[in-house]
Structures are given as C-alpha cells and as structure tokens.
Amino acid sequence: MSRTLTADLPQRIGQRVTLRGWVHRRRRLSRIAFLVVRDRSGLAQVVADGNLLDALGEETVVAVEGTVVANPRAPGGAELTDPRITVLGSATPPPVELWRPALTAGLPTLLDHAPIAWRHPARSAVWQLAAASVRGFRRALDARGFIEIQTPKLVGGSTESGATVFVVDYFGRPAYLAQSPQFYKQMMVGVFERVYEVGPVFRAEPHDTVRHLAEYVSLDVELGFVDDHRDVLAVLRDVLAGMVGTIRAEAAQAVERAAARLPEVPERIPLIHFRDALALVGADPDEPDLAPEHERHIGRWALEEHGSDFVAVEGYPARKRPFYTHPEPGDAGSTNSFDLLFRGLELVTGGQRLHEYADYARALADRGEATDAFEPYLQAFRHGMPPHGGFAIGLERWTARLVGADNVRRTTLFPRDLHRLAP
Amino acid sequence: MSRTLTADLPQRIGQRVTLRGWVHRRRRLSRIAFLVVRDRSGLAQVVADGNLLDALGEETVVAVEGTVVANPRAPGGAELTDPRITVLGSATPPPVELWRPALTAGLPTLLDHAPIAWRHPARSAVWQLAAASVRGFRRALDARGFIEIQTPKLVGGSTESGATVFVVDYFGRPAYLAQSPQFYKQMMVGVFERVYEVGPVFRAEPHDTVRHLAEYVSLDVELGFVDDHRDVLAVLRDVLAGMVGTIRAEAAQAVERAAARLPEVPERIPLIHFRDALALVGADPDEPDLAPEHERHIGRWALEEHGSDFVAVEGYPARKRPFYTHPEPGDAGSTNSFDLLFRGLELVTGGQRLHEYADYARALADRGEATDAFEPYLQAFRHGMPPHGGFAIGLERWTARLVGADNVRRTTLFPRDLHRLAP
Numbered sequence: 002m003s004r005t006l007t008a009d010l011p012q013r014i015g016q017r018v019t020l021r022g023w024v025h026r027r028r029r030l031s032r033i034a035f036l037v038v039r040d041r042s043g044l045a046q047v048v049a050d051g052n053l054l055d056a057l058g059e060e061t062v063v064a065v066e067g068t069v070v071a072n073p074r075a076p077g078g079a080e081l082t083d084p085r086i087t088v089l090g091s092a093t094p095p096p097v098e099l100w101r102p103a104l105t106a107g108l109p110t111l112l113d114h115a116p117i118a119w120r121h122p123a124r125s126a127v128w129q130l131a132a133a134s135v136r137g138f139r140r141a142l143d144a145r146g147f148i149e150i151q152t153p154k155l156v157g158g159s160t161e162s163g164a165t166v167f168v169v170d171y172f173g174r175p176a177y178l179a180q181s182p183q184f185y186k187q188m189m190v191g192v193f194e195r196v197y198e199v200g201p202v203f204r205a206e207p208h209d210t211v212r213h214l215a216e217y218v219s220l221d222v223e224l225g226f227v228d229d230h231r232d233v234l235a236v237l238r239d240v241l242a243g244m245v246g247t248i249r250a251e252a253a254q255a256v257e258r259a260a261a262r263l264p265e266v267p268e269r270i271p272l273i274h275f276r277d278a279l280a281l282v283g284a285d286p287d288e289p290d291l292a293p294e295h296e297r298h299i300g301r302w303a304l305e306e307h308g309s310d311f312v313a314v315e316g317y318p319a320r321k322r323p324f325y326t327h328p329e330p331g332d333a334g335s336t337n338s339f340d341l342l343f344r345g346l347e348l349v350t351g352g353q354r355l356h357e358y359a360d361y362a363r364a365l366a367d368r369g370e371a372t373d374a375f376e377p378y379l380q381a382f383r384h385g386m387p388p389h390g391g392f393a394i395g396l397e398r399w400t401a402r403l404v405g406a407d408n409v410r411r412t413t414l415f416p417r418d419l420h421r422l423a424p
Numbered sequence: 425m426s427r428t429l430t431a432d433l434p435q436r437i438g439q440r441v442t443l444r445g446w447v448h449r450r451r452r453l454s455r456i457a458f459l460v461v462r463d464r465s466g467l468a469q470v471v472a473d474g475n476l477l478d479a480l481g482e483e484t485v486v487a488v489e490g491t492v493v494a495n496p497r498a499p500g501g502a503e504l505t506d507p508r509i510t511v512l513g514s515a516t517p518p519p520v521e522l523w524r525p526a527l528t529a530g531l532p533t534l535l536d537h538a539p540i541a542w543r544h545p546a547r548s549a550v551w552q553l554a555a556a557s558v559r560g561f562r563r564a565l566d567a568r569g570f571i572e573i574q575t576p577k578l579v580g581g582s583t584e585s586g587a588t589v590f591v592v593d594y595f596g597r598p599a600y601l602a603q604s605p606q607f608y609k610q611m612m613v614g615v616f617e618r619v620y621e622v623g624p625v626f627r628a629e630p631h632d633t634v635r636h637l638a639e640y641v642s643l644d645v646e647l648g649f650v651d652d653h654r655d656v657l658a659v660l661r662d663v664l665a666g667m668v669g670t671i672r673a674e675a676a677q678a679v680e681r682a683a684a685r686l687p688e689v690p691e692r693i694p695l696i697h698f699r700d701a702l703a704l705v706g707a708d709p710d711e712p713d714l715a716p717e718h719e720r721h722i723g724r725w726a727l728e729e730h731g732s733d734f735v736a737v738e739g740y741p742a743r744k745r746p747f748y749t750h751p752e753p754g755d756a757g758s759t760n761s762f763d764l765l766f767r768g769l770e771l772v773t774g775g776q777r778l779h780e781y782a783d784y785a786r787a788l789a790d791r792g793e794a795t796d797a798f799e800p801y802l803q804a805f806r807h808g809m810p811p812h813g814g815f816a817i818g819l820e821r822w823t824a825r826l827v828g829a830d831n832v833r834r835t836t837l838f839p840r841d842l843h844r845l846a847p
Contacts, residue, residue: 004649021649023808041569041617060808089649090779092808116611116804125615132571146464148555151641151819153838154577154624155590155601157845167578169601170591171638172628176845178578178592185838188539188847192548194464200623201577205595215594218574226427226444226512356513377847381539385446385483385515396574415576415608422580422599424611424800 008042010079013069020045020081021089023120024061026100027054036084037100038065039122043254046072046080053086059100060120062090097121108410115415115424126258127412131400133252134244135199138220138394141243145236147195147222152185154178154201158374165205167215178203181393183325184378186223187354190389191381194225199396207419211408212346214397215417222351223391230327230337230353233390234270234313237341237349241311242266244399261403264310264343271307273299275316275335289321291340300345315339317352324364327353327390337390343402351392358382431465433502436492443468443504444512446543447484449523450477459507460523461488462545466677469495469503476509482523483543485513520544531833538838538847549681550835554823556675557667558622561643561817564666568659570618570645575608577601577624581797588628590638601626604816606748607801609646610777613812614804617648622819630842634831635769637820638840645774646814653750653760653776656813657693657736660764660772664734665689667822684826687733687766694730696722698739698758712744714763723768738762740775747787750776750813760813766825774815781805 005018022040029035034051037044047065057063067081096114097106099121104111111118118124139149155169155176167178179185182198189196202219222240227233245263248256256263279286281302282295291299291314303312316335319328329335338352355361361379365372372379400412410416415424428441445463452458457474460467470488480486490504519537520529527534527544534541541547562572578592578599590601602608605621612619625642645663650656668686671679679686702709704725705718714722714737726735739758742751752758761775778784784802788795795802823835833839838847 021810062808062810089811090809091781093806095807096803113800114803116614116801117807119612119615128573128615129571132573135572136566143559148552149558150551150555150837151558151622151624153639153840155626155639155840155845168593171845172630172842184847189542189837191539192542192551199574201574203578207595216576216578358514377536378539380519380537380847383516384518384540385485386513387444387485388512414573414612417576417578419595422578422594424607424803 006042007038007040007045008077010045010069010081011077014071014079015069017066017068018081019064019066020047021064022062024057024059024063024092026059027057029054036065036086038063038081039120044076044122046075047084048080048082049084049086053084057086057088058092058094059098060092060095060117061088062092063087064089108408112410112416112421113424119414122258123260126255126261127400127404127406128414129252129255130248130259130261130403131396131412133248133255134399134403135220135396136251137244137247138199138240139197140247141240142195142197142222144243145195145239147197147224148193150182150186150189150193150196150198151200152179152182152189152198154203157377165207167203167205180204181219182221183323186221186391187325187386187389188378188381190223190225190391191384191386194387196224197222209419211410212398213418214409214413215419217409217413218396220394220396221391222393223389225387225389227353227388227390229330229388230315230339230351230390231272233351233353233392234272234315234339234341237351237392238266238268238270240394248403259404262405263403266311267307267309270341271303271309271312272339273312273314275314275318278314289318293346296342296347297345300342303342310344311341313339313341322352324368324370325354325361327355327388341392343399346398346402348398348402349392349394351390353388353390356382356386356388429465430461430463430468431500433468433492433504434500437494437502438492440489440491441504442487442489443470444487445485447480447482447486447515449482450480452477459488459509461486461504462543467499467545469498470507471503471505472507472509476507480509480511481515481517482521483515483518483540484511485515486510487512531831535833535839535844536847542837545681546683549678549684550823550827550829551837552675552678553671553682553684553826554819554835556671556678557822557826558643558819559674560667560670561622561663562620563670564663565618565620565645567666568618568662570620570647571616573605573609573612573616573619573621574623575602575605575612575621577626580800588630590626590628603627604642605644606746609644609814610748610809610812611801611804613646613648613814614807614809617810619647620645632842634833635821636841637832637836638842640832640836641819643817643819644814645816646812648810648812650776650811650813652753652811653738653762653774653813654695656774656776656815657695657738657762657764660774660815661689661691661693663817671826682827685828686826689734690730690732693764694726694732694735695762696735696737698737698741701737712741716769719765719770720768723765726765733767734764736762736764745775747791747793748777748784750778750811764815766822769821769825771821771825772815772817774813776811776813779805779809779811 025039
C-alpha cells in the first residue's frame with residue numbers, strides 16, 4: 002500500500018492508509034494506549050493495543066497500516082485506529098529523550114549525539130530554517146542575473162592572513178584549505194559579472210568562542226559594474242529580504258517549532274559611517290575596530306532610531322581590512338567596505354574591491370608582500386576587470402540569530418572546532 | 425544613465441543607452457570601424473571612429489553610451505552609433521585570443537589562464553550548462569520533499585578506503601578531507617528522510633587520467649523508506665530529467681554556444697543485471713567489475729536496443745562495493761547497487777545501504793575493521809534507521825559528457841590534480 006504522510010491524514014478520513022516513520026512516543030492511559038509516529042511531515046497519533054507497545058521502543062522505524070478516524074483531540078484532528086504495525090528498523094533507547102517537548106540535554110550531549118538529537122522536532126526545524134534561507138538566497142540572486150559557481154577548496158596560497166589556514170599534505174607538498182572563495186569569485190566576475198557560491202570555508206581558529214567554527218558555510222556574492230560599496234549593500238538588502246520571504250512562505254511551521262523571530266528587512270538598511278559609529282558609542286576616534294559592546298550599542302540605536310534589526314557600518318579603517326579592499330575616495334585611510342550588524346552582532350562583511358592590477362601590486366607592496374604568489378589570480382586584473390564588490394554571509398550565524406541561539410554550534414549540523422572532529 | 429544589457433538592444437531602437445562590458449573585438453574596415461562589446465548577456469556591435477579604437481585593447485572594460493540603430497547585419501539586428509566611451513578597467517593583451525570563434529589554445533594554456541579563458545563565450549557556456557544542471561537537480565528534489573544539507577568536509581575518519589584521503593593538520597592532530605558525504609547523508613535520512621547535498625569531495629587520486637580530479641563537485645542524494653535500489657534509481661531518473669529539462673528551458677543559448685548534445689531521459693532507464701552485462705559483453709563470468717570497453721559496449725547496446733543514452737547496471741559483486749552496501753536478497757555475493765552509464769561511461773554510483781546496526785558491525789568485522797572508529801556515525805543505526813539508499817553524480821563528468829569534452833578538466837572551473845593547485 003502506498004505511503005501516506007502524517008500531515009495528510011486529515012484528508013484521508015475513513016480510509017485505510019499506511020504511515021511510515023519513527024515511534025516518537027508511547028503513552029499508556031488507563032483503558033487505552035497511543036503510539037505517536039513521527040515522519041518528515043509531523044506527528045500522528047495511533048490508537049493501539051497497550052501490549053503491542055512493549056516491543057516498540059522509541060525510535061523504532063515502523064510501517065503502520067490503519068484506518069483514519071476524525072478526532073478533534075488528536076494532532077491535526079485525525080488519528081489512526083485498528084493498526085497493523087510492521088517493524089522496518091530496530092532501535093535501542095536513544096541517548097536523548099526526543100519525545101519531550103524541549104530537549105533538555107546540554108550542548109556536549111547534543112553534539113556527541115548529533116545524528117539523534119537533530120531528530121527532535123525543535124532541532125530539525127532549525128535546519129529547515131537554514132535550508133529555506135539558502136533557497137531564498139539563491140532565488141533572490143537567480144532572479145537578478147547571478148550564476149552559481151563552485152570553486153576549489155584546496156588552494157596553493159591563502160587569500161587572507163596566513164595565521165589561520167589549515168595545511169593539507171597535497172601529494173607531498175603543502176596546500177591550504179580555502180578561507181573564503183574571495184579571489185575565485187572576483188575572477189569569475191570577469192566572466193559572468195554576477196556570481197554566488199554556497200560552500201564550506203575553513204579557519205584554523207585557535208579560539209574557543211560561541212561565534213567561531215573551524216568550518217562553516219559561507220554564502221558568497223560578488224558583482225561587477227558597481228559604483229561603490231553601496232550598490233553591493235543594496236543587493237545584500239534584497240538577498241536578506243529574499244531569505245526572510247522564503248522562510249515565511251515555505252517554512253512557517255519550522256519558524257513556530259524553532260521559536261524563531263523573523264526580522265523585517267527595511268527597504269533601505271540604515272547606514273552609519275565608522276567614524277560616526279565611534280562617536281555614537283563614545284569610543285576613542287582612533288579605535289580601528291568596533292568592540293562587541295559597540296556593535297550591540299549600534300544595534301540598539303538602529304532599532305530605536307530606524308526601527309530596524311539591521312544596520313550597516315561603512316568606511317572601516319583600511320588597516321583593519323584585507324589588502325583587496327577599495328579605499329574611500331578622498332580618504333585613503335578609510336575603505337569602501339561595510340559590516341552588516343543584525344540585532345547587534347556582525348553578520349555580513351562586504352565592500353568594494355580593487356579592480357586595477359596596479360592597485361593590487363601597490364597594496365601588496367605596502368604590506369611588504371611579493372606579488373609572485375598571487376600572480377595566478379592577479380592575471381584577471383591585468384586583463385580587464387570592472388569595478389566590483391561583494392559580501393559573505395555566515396549561514397550558521399544567521400540561523401543562530403533567527404532562533405536566538407547562544408552558540409553557533411547549535412545551528413550547525415556537525416560543528417568543527419578546536420576539540421571536535423566527530424561525528 | 426542606467427545600464428542596458430547587449431541582449432536588450434533590439435528593444436531600445438532609437439534610444440540613447442549605456443552598455444557596460446568588455447572590448448571583445450576591434451574591427452577596422454576601409455571606411456568604418458567596429459567595436460564589439462561583450463557583457464553577460466552576449467555581444468553588441470558599436471560603430472566607432474577608428475582612431476578611438478587604438479586606445480581600447482581587447483578586454484578593456486568600458487561604458488559605451490550611444491544611440492541604438494536597427495541594422496539587420498548586426499548581431500541581434502541592432503547596433504550602437506555615435507558612441508561616447510569611458511574606460512572602467514584597463515587591460516593588457518590577453519594570453520588567449522578571446523575574440524576568435526573557437527579557442528585554439530591547448531589545455532595547459534587554458535588551465536594556466538583559466539580566469540581569462542573562461543571569458544570565451546564557448547567556455548562560459550560550458551559552466552552555464554553546469555549551473556543550470558545544478559539548478560534542475562535541486563528543483564527536482566525540492567519538488568519531491570527533499571531538503572538540502574551542508575555537512576563537514578573535515579572529518580576524523582575516512583568512509584571508504586584509507587588509501588586516497590588527504591590528510592590535514594588539524595590543530596596538531598590528523599584530520600581528513602571527506603571523500604564523500606556518505607555517512608552524513610545517511611545520518612540525515614534519520615532526521616529528514618530525504619536529503620541532498622551539492623558540495624566538494626576530495627580524492628588524493630595519484631593517477632593522472634582524463635576522468636579523475638583531486639577535488640570535484642558531487643551531487644549527492646539519499647532517501648529513506650525505499651523497498652530497494654530500484655526506488656533509488658527511479659528518483660535518479662527524475663533528477664536527470666529535471667536537470668536536462670532545466671537546461672532546455674533556461675540555458676538554450678548555452679547549449680548552442682557550447683555545442684552540447686542533450687540526451688532524452690527515458691521514462692524508465694533500461695536496467696541490466698551485472699551478470700547479464702558480463703555475458704552481453706562476452707567477459708569472464710567471474711570478473712568483479714566492468715572494464716571501460718565493457719561500459720562502452722553496454723552503452724551501445726542500450727542505445728541500439730532501447731534507444732537510450734542511459735543504462736543502469738545492477739547487482740554489482742559485493743567485494744567491489746563499499747561495506748555499507750545492502751546485499752541482494754538471496755545472493756549475498758551480489759548487491760542492491762547500481763552504476764548508471766551515460767553514453768557508455770560511468771556517471772553515477774548508487775544503491776541501497778545497510779540500515780541495521782548489527783549488519784554494519786558484521787560487515788566491518790568481515791573486513792577485519794573495528795567498529796570503534798565508526799561509532800560516532802553508527803549510533804544513527806543503533807537508534808532506528810529506515811531502509812534507505814542514494815546516489816552521487818559527478819558534476820564535471822556530467823557536463824563533460826554533455827559537451828563531448830575529452831577531459832573533465834575542461835568542465836571544471838579550476839581543476840585540481842596531481843600537478844595543479846593554481847589558479
């Protein structure tokens with residue numbers, strides 16, 4: 002008999018159907034017993050003989066043939082009666098109690114038993130939000146003439162500083178894991194003008210913080226023919242609106258189960274210059290960066306002044322930005338770059354890049370670096386590149402903000418850090 | 425003035441517009457000169473003063489303001505006259521002649537200068553086919569209740585044989601680059617039932633062949649509640665149809681420019697058992713695998729007998745398949761697995777997997793391997809997994825077959841092999 006999803010039971014009242022899923026919970030009342038079956042669409046209640054339940058431990062995979070009966074007190078208003086149950090996959094008692102409304106296990110337990118813990122409806126909803134976000138990200142960009150690229154993660158040199166790269170034994174010589182697709186997406190602007198990539202990036206991050214991982218998913222965008230970084234910010238705004246819009250349209254149930262708080266994305270994201278931001282938070286005007294408490298302050302300001310969960314800070318000092326960052330016209334010490342803060346935390350870094358070969362050569366020389374190692378990439382700039390810029394969104398941070406998670410490890414399927422390589 | 429794409433010129437006859445793009449070609453005739461501008465949508469002809477062209481070498485990035493005039497002999501039936509040209513990005517002469525209809529440079533030159541060579545319309549079309557394929561892949565799966573996952577590429581152990589993994593210095597201890605998301609997608613079947621992933625996989629492939637790379641893009645699918653591998657093959661069929669359908673609908677111009685030959689995907693993919701395949705090609709019935717000439721033979725047979733570019737071979741011998749492969753009922757020496765041949769070359773490997781913990785423990789013991797290293801993954805099987813299976817498509821191989829490329833390096837943006845780590 003073909004399979005029926007639990008969510009479709011209300012449409013099948015009076016019919017004989019077969020559910021397939023996991024034994025989510027067993028409940029014995031005085032005169033009756035229930036089996037709650039979980040599948041990818043939700044939960045369903047099966048009225049069963051209590052004796053039957055003894056052999057069906059939680060997480061046993063079953064097929065349940067039964068008759069659909071209307072019952073206003075059952076989830077979805079329908080339940081299965083007169084069941085015939087077949088075991089499809091056996092189970093020993095799980096290490097976390099998945100049937101409880103909230104997962105009470107601590108973070109180490111959740112991570113050690115990730116393959117099981119993600120089965121909890123409040124956990125799986127978190128990843129459904131992530132997946133819907135990525136769908137919305139791609140859809141917004143596809144609609145704007147962008148093309149998706151897939152670039153190598155094994156690279157011969159590092160784009161950013163060399164301190165935090167992982168070294169790979171590459172047929173007897175060293176290779177590195179890409180910290181970002183930065184150069185690749187820029188080179189591909191020379192081909193397609195507008196590109197994006199969704200993929201892993203790697204940071205040999207020696208700090209054990211709630212915001213950093215050794216591997217995370219980066220949503221990278223790069224586009225040509227911009228006037229400056231504000232054109233990039235305008236695309237970022239549309240992308241964020243697309244991500245939130247897709248969640249609203251296609252993952253409403255996950256929003257509820259994960260208790261996510263979706264932001265409104267304003268038509269224009271409030272923008273403040275770095276030097277004004279320092280003044281706003283009362284910091285020393287010579288500070289080269291914003292401290293976390295400054296970011297929170299600016300986040301509160303954006304909410305109070307502009308009613309926005311988002312605020313962009315532009316004009317970061319050149320000395321704190323990568324060498325490929327385009328300077329601010331008229332102020333070489335500042336850059337055409339921005340950070341986007343979401344609810345007071347940095348979510349996105351972006352900006353305009355240098356696009357002339359001579360500017361790259363000068364920027365590298367200023368930092369005392371030779372251009373030789375970069376030549377395979379810099380050739381793109383020798384042979385005609387438009388003014389361009391882009392940004393990168395950390396997927397796990399985004400989802401963490403949506404669900405108010407205190408640690409990005411809670412929104413990563415299988416996090417990697419200083420201590421953790423498995424599962 | 426806002427930008428007009430070259431492809432939109434025919435709709436703007438009589439108007440003053442601004443194109444932005446690359447100087448693709450300069451042509452001086454006796455009394456007139458042309459500038460051909462390339463942007464992401466195609467090419468446009470600009471009627472220009474011959475003296476102007478001297479300063480505009482090929483690949484210079486320009487903005488060209490001009491008046492759109494109908495001209496049946498111009499590409500698209502329209503050209504730009506009375507131009508005002510602004511240089512946006514400078515260029516020295518490119519290492520490959522991008523304006524020639526065909527790129528005649530040899531493969532090493534194309535790869536050394538990949539950022540430039542991909543700009544050629546016949547090259548960029550190849551990646552447009554790849555991108556459309558991935559779009560179709562995702563769309564077909566999204567429509568069937570699958571969810572996209574992102575799993576770690578840094579792993580503590582290797583899934584397949586240990587001989588071909590890259591070793592990473594992970595904070596002073598060894599980690600490995602994932603050869604496939606195999607275990608992860610299986611574990612996630614326990615959560616979402618139907619999952620897919622598009623991401624890089626890594627093989628420390630010491631052989632220098634036209635079919636193998638050290639890093640490639642794998643389109644991975646895994647689904648639960650299957651009866652056997654044929655349910656998996658049915659999903660693969662629908663996915664391939666979705667990929668081809670999206671190319672037809674959204675990349676018709678790229679098909680033409682890349683001279684791709686699209687297959688028809690039959691309603692049912694012809695299926696032959698491994699032992700019958702050996703008999704068909706006249707091989708020794710004890711052969712454990714199909715040689716490349718056997719695959720070509722079977723491919724010809726499928727085309728002649730079934731009119732199909734695709735044929736699946738099922739029932740591969742267990743000794744040539746990974747330990748997690750489900751045996752064929754009634755014949756423990758064969759497996760519920762398949763290879764899909766596309767035009768006589770292996771494109772996809774798939775099948776049903778073991779789903780009971782005890783079967784994994786036994787399979788590992790049979791191979792003399794301890795379960796300890798696998799426990800973080802095997803816990804999923806201790807706690808209830810449905811019968812499941814899946815497959816993986818190599819993106820570069822797929823595109824190579826579509827365009828008849830003799831080497832997967834031609835369909836990879838930046839290939840990685842024994843010798844190549846840059847650009």
